[in-house]
Amino acid sequence: MKTRTIIFIILGMFVLNSLFAQVPQAFKYQAVIRDTTGHVFQNKLISLRISILKGDIQGEEVYSEIHDVKTNQFGIVNLNIGQGLALSSDFNTIPWGEGTFFLQLEIDMDGAMDYHLLGVSQLMAVPYALYAESSGNDYWEKGENGIYYAEGRLGIGTDDPQSLLDVDGQAKIRASTFLGNGNFVGLYFNGYGNDDQAEWLLSSHNQGGFQLRRWDGMDWSEHYLKVNEGKFQFGAYDSPPLMYQFKGWASISDSLKVGNVFSIGNNLRVTEDGKVGIGTTDPDTYKLYVATTADGGSERAIAHFRNNSTAVGSLCNLYLSSGDGGSTYLNFTSSSYIHQGGKYKSHTLLGNNGKGLVFRTGQNDQGRVAFEFRRELGDTYTYDEKVSITYDGNMGIGIIHPQRKLHINNVMRLEPSFAPPANPSEGDIYMDGNDHILKVYNGTEWKSCW
Numbered sequence: 001m002k003t004r005t006i007i008f009i010i011l012g013m014f015v016l017n018s019l020f021a022q023v024p025q026a027f028k029y030q031a032v033i034r035d036t037t038g039h040v041f042q043n044k045l046i047s048l049r050i051s052i053l054k055g056d057i058q059g060e061e062v063y064s065e066i067h068d069v070k071t072n073q074f075g076i077v078n079l080n081i082g083q084g085l086a087l088s089s090d091f092n093t094i095p096w097g098e099g100t101f102f103l104q105l106e107i108d109m110d111g112a113m114d115y116h117l118l119g120v121s122q123l124m125a126v127p128y129a130l131y132a133e134s135s136g137n138d139y140w141e142k143g144e145n146g147i148y149y150a151e152g153r154l155g156i157g158t159d160d161p162q163s164l165l166d167v168d169g170q171a172k173i174r175a176s177t178f179l180g181n182g183n184f185v186g187l188y189f190n191g192y193g194n195d196d197q198a199e200w201l202l203s204s205h206n207q208g209g210f211q212l213r214r215w216d217g218m219d220w221s222e223h224y225l226k227v228n229e230g231k232f233q234f235g236a237y238d239s240p241p242l243m244y245q246f247k248g249w250a251s252i253s254d255s256l257k258v259g260n261v262f263s264i265g266n267n268l269r270v271t272e273d274g275k276v277g278i279g280t281t282d283p284d285t286y287k288l289y290v291a292t293t294a295d296g297g298s299e300r301a302i303a304h305f306r307n308n309s310t311a312v313g314s315l316c317n318l319y320l321s322s323g324d325g326g327s328t329y330l331n332f333t334s335s336s337y338i339h340q341g342g343k344y345k346s347h348t349l350l351g352n353n354g355k356g357l358v359f360r361t362g363q364n365d366q367g368r369v370a371f372e373f374r375r376e377l378g379d380t381y382t383y384d385e386k387v388s389i390t391y392d393g394n395m396g397i398g399i400i401h402p403q404r405k406l407h408i409n410n411v412m413r414l415e416p417s418f419a420p421p422a423n424p425s426e427g428d429i430y431m432d433g434n435d436h437i438l439k440v441y442n443g444t445e446w447k448s449c450w
Contacts, residue, residue: 025092026082033075033107040075047108049115050081052094057102057120063089097149100159312338315349326354367391370400414438420446 029050033041051064065084069077081103082091094101101123106115148155155161157168269277277283279291279302292302307316314334321327330350337345350357361367371387388396396402398409416433426443438449 026080029079029081029103031077031079031105033071033077041071042073042075044071044109045069045111046071046077047111047113047115048077048079049087049106049108050079050084051104051106053102053104053120054095055099057104057122059102061088062094062101063091065091098151307334310334310336312336326352328352328354328357361391363391365391 033044033046035041046069048067048069049064050067052062053059054062064087065081066087067077067079067084069079071077102120103123104120105118107118108115148159148161150159150161153161153164153166155166155168156171158166160166266281267279269281269283271277271283275283275285275287275289277289277291279293280289283289290302294302305316305318307314311334315331315337317329317331319327319329328350329352330348333344333347333349335346337347359369361369368391369389370385372383372385375382375384385400386398388400388402390396390402394402394405394407396407396409399407414429414431416431416436418433420432420439421428421430424441424446426441428441429449430439431437432439432448435448439446440449441447
């Protein structure tokens with residue numbers, strides 16, 4: 001049965017493309033009938049049941065008919081599908097323009113009305129004359145292969161159009177008409193469905209390239225988009241505002257160069273003198289100005305720099321440089337950082353290759369520098385201040401408001417030394433490791449404190 005089914009499908013589809021010159025409600029079909037051993041049925045009376053299915057091989061039966069025929073000496077039968085004994089529906093009403101169709105063949109060898117399925121195959125090319133008549137459109141003419149009409153949608157290069165016009169592949173529009181208002185014929189877009197509202201024209205340019213312009217009901221605007229000779233231009237400020245807007249020219253070579261002004265709504269602005277505002281349209285006097293109005297949560301983080309590498313030497317660096325005076329760097333190391341013996345894993349490092357670091361605060365009567373450490377509290381946490389330096393130079397260790405130049409809360413330890421410091425000055429102190437006594441230098445000699 002498998003051999004017989006394959007022969008039916010191949011020969012059937014081959015002959016299907018031979019259409020009537022007129023417009024009869026039928027199409028030709030030819031097949032060779034063989035038994036399971038491959039021998040042809042010569043000069044035998046058989047009955048064939050033909051069914052047209054819509055959609056897929058198990059789809060809705062839209063038509064069926066019976067043909068009682070006799071094979072010739074080569075086992076061949078010739079049918080005019082559409083002119084058999086109809087069992088269901090009407091061949092004339094098959095909606096050939098609405099999707100795909102399949103041909104199902106069944107055979108009765110001995111006239112007992114016991115039909116056996118031979119196979120189902122897709123009708124790869126719907127007979128054009130039948131398709132045109134079923135569409136009911138006198139203006140619909142036969143095009144080249146690859147043009148399909150399905151349920152009000154036109155597909156070019158696809159037999160399953162998803163919109164009113166669905167083109168799969170390249171499309172080319174040619175127009176030689178020149179309009180008196182200075183525009184070439186092109187593609188018109190109207191998102192309102194109303195000719196009185198604004199519409200857009202995408203057209204070729206008379207000196208090459210293409211342009212996009214807007215009709216406001218009275219006149220065409222300046223170019224909203226114009227591409228010519230490697231440059232492109234977006235509308236000017238006096239045009240209706242756009243979400244994405246350039247003013248001036250931009251060129252594309254090895255990089256993108258934008259002239260004059262570039263902006264995206266209120267979120268990004270590049271000014272004529274090279275200043276960039278993110279989250280603001282006014283970067284003020286800064287080359288880069290980042291702003292936010294977030295009240296809380298993760299949105300308060302207005303910038304994030306990240307290195308996703310987990311290599312043994314990975315870290316994220318931020319460099320600040322000026323002239324030839326070196327650079328200051330701020331970096332954060334990964335958990336796999338192995339340099340310096342791995343002691344700086346997941347650490348923030350601040351340093352420079354210049355002459356030093358200076359920490360400055362604001363108001364001199366209130367400013368201070370503090371160092372805090374995180375402390376876990378079950379499901380939450382807090383920060384404890386461990387070191388504090390006030391505006392008047394007092395340093396506190398373990399205390400928030402130091403009252404002396406060095407104010408320590410709890411125990412201070414001096415590591416013992418077995419020899420007095422060289423070149424001492426009055427006021428120097430050290431712990432003598434030999435006598436186990438704290439000693440202070442009075443300007444002339446070292447004196448024990450007890």
